[in-house]
Amino acid sequence: MSRRLHVATAHPYDVHVEHGADAQLPGLVPQDTERVAIVHSPAVTDRAERLAGTLSHQQVLLIETPDGEQAKTPEFLAHCWSRLAQHGYTRSDLVVGVGGGATTDLAGFLAASWLRGVRFVTVPTTVLGMVDAAVGGKTGINLREGKNLVGAFHEPIGVLCDLEALATLPAAEIRSGLAEIVKCGFIADPQILDVVEADPAAAADPHDAVLADLIARGIAVKAATVAGDLTERGPGGLIGREALNYGHTLGHAIERHEQYRVRHGEAISIGMVFVAELAHRSGHIDSRLLARHRRVLDVLGLPTTYRDGLFDALLDGMRLDKKSRGSTLRFVVLHGLAAPAILAGPDAALLRGSYEAIVE
Numbered sequence: 595m596s597r598r599l600h601v602a603t604a605h606p607y608d609v610h611v612e613h614g615a616d617a618q619l620p621g622l623v624p625q626d627t628e629r630v631a632i633v634h635s636p637a638v639t640d641r642a643e644r645l646a647g648t649l650s651h652q653q654v655l656l657i658e659t660p661d662g663e664q665a666k667t668p669e670f671l672a673h674c675w676s677r678l679a680q681h682g683y684t685r686s687d688l689v690v691g692v693g694g695g696a697t698t699d700l701a702g703f704l705a706a707s708w709l710r711g712v713r714f715v716t717v718p719t720t721v722l723g724m725v726d727a728a729v730g731g732k733t734g735i736n737l738r739e740g741k742n743l744v745g746a747f748h749e750p751i752g753v754l755c756d757l758e759a760l761a762t763l764p765a766a767e768i769r770s771g772l773a774e775i776v777k778c779g780f781i782a783d784p785q786i787l788d789v790v791e792a793d794p795a796a797a798a799d800p801h802d803a804v805l806a807d808l809i810a811r812g813i814a815v816k817a818a819t820v821a822g823d824l825t826e827r828g829p830g831g832l833i834g835r836e837a838l839n840y841g842h843t844l845g846h847a848i849e850r851h852e853q854y855r856v857r858h859g860e861a862i863s864i865g866m867v868f869v870a871e872l873a874h875r876s877g878h879i880d881s882r883l884l885a886r887h888r889r890v891l892d893v894l895g896l897p898t899t900y901r902d903g904l905f906d907a908l909l910d911g912m913r914l915d916k917k918s919r920g921s922t923l924r925f926v927v928l929h930g931l932a933a934p935a936i937l938a939g940p941d942a943a944l945l946r947g948s949y950e951a952i953v954e
């Protein structure tokens with residue numbers, strides 16, 4: 595089944611979710627484009643080459659990235675800048691990111707920074723990329739000091755989610771993407787949780803329509819959220835895009851602490867249980883909603899606990915979270931199902947107690 599989801603920001607675009615979506619790339623390339631740089635991860639070189647073959651009117655430059663987070667470094671970004679310079683890329687040229695979230699984050703920031711901004715298309719090939727990273731225009735790279743510390747808001751002109759790409763995706767990567775879908779369930783669309791709980795095996799099966807539906811539901815949450823608050827300032831003092839950061843304050847600190855040997859979705863799975871504990875202990879959610887976090891993540895095979903003795907190190911990492919304001923840490927918590935809110939400056943004992951509740 596083919597689905598088209600619209601992202602109604604100031605520069606609107608569509609997200610195509612279907613088998614064979616890649617075939618739409620030529621139609622997305624603006625008429626005045628002479629050069630297209632396809633930035634792709636090594637796992638999808640064949641797909642990138644096939645995409646290049648469909649662009650008969652442009653000169654195509656293929657740039658293969660290192661795998662995973664190794665692509666999101668200042669050094670590799672500088673290499674990409676040099677490649678574009680050597681091939682004479684101008685403001686009418688295009689960058690296409692083909693791969694998981696790490697690839698589209700890098701390619702998006704390459705597009706945002708090259709000549710102060712050129713057009714950009716995302717072709718996500720992981721569940722996580724489709725449902726989250728490729729949509730919404732957050733682009734960026736990591737520093738040794740922390741995750742996603744340098745970046746820009748730079749929206750794609752189109753997103754192609756070709757469901758065929760999921761056939762080669764390892765099960766652990768599918769689970770990692772499901773963590774972001776479950777996040778959308780807790781912050782905005784509880785039907786997602788019902789669907790996962792009803793048939794977790796179907797939810798994780800790349801050939802099952804249940805997963806395709808869940809992807810579309812997750813994209814719908816992301817599209818509606820970024821359309822209301824693209825640059826994460828919070829519309830009228832209310833929580834806006836920051837809601838999409840549910841579970842990410844601790845999650846990003848864990849990723850950095852593990853030197854990215856843990857998957858993004860796995861880290862934010864643990865981070866969601868941590869903020870659920872925080873919300874429960876500060877009187878915002880009942881024990882049933884807290885238990886539902888553990889249950890739904892467990893049933894998908896996602897981690898819900900973390901190692902003992904690391905609270906102080908992780909607290910340091912959390913201070914570099916983008917939601918922090920000065921020395922005040924700010925967490926996305928729930929005030930009920932689908933009712934996200936900000937908890938600013940919780941005291942250290944509350945944070946430590948919540949961490950102890952998630953220790954293995």
Ligand SMILES: NC(=O)c1ccc[n+]([C@@H]2O[C@H](COP(=O)([O-])OP(=O)(O)OC[C@H]3O[C@@H](n4cnc5c(N)ncnc54)[C@H](O)[C@@H]3O)[C@@H](O)[C@H]2O)c1
Binds near residue numbers: 637638666
């Ligand atoms: N910009 C955003 O809004 C946003 C949102 C969520 C996550 N992210 C970022 O996305 C990244 C995580 O994305 P991810 O989970 O896709 O990780 P990833 O990009 O590292 O991809 C995971 C692994 O799957 C491989 N792979 C990709 N497509 C494949 C395919 N079709 N078949 C087989 N293997 C394939 C990759 O090469 C990699 O080894 C993190 O850096 C995270 O910070 C960004």
Ligand SMILES: O=C(O)C(=O)C[C@@H](O)[C@H](O)[C@H](O)COP(=O)(O)O
Binds near residue numbers: 726732741774836
């Ligand atoms: O789109 C958003 O906004 C998100 O927060 C989505 C997150 O899932 C994603 O991991 C994002 O990259 C986190 O951004 P950051 O601002 O915390 O670096």
Ligand SMILES: [Zn+2]
Binds near residue numbers: 726842858862
């Ligand atoms: Zn995320």
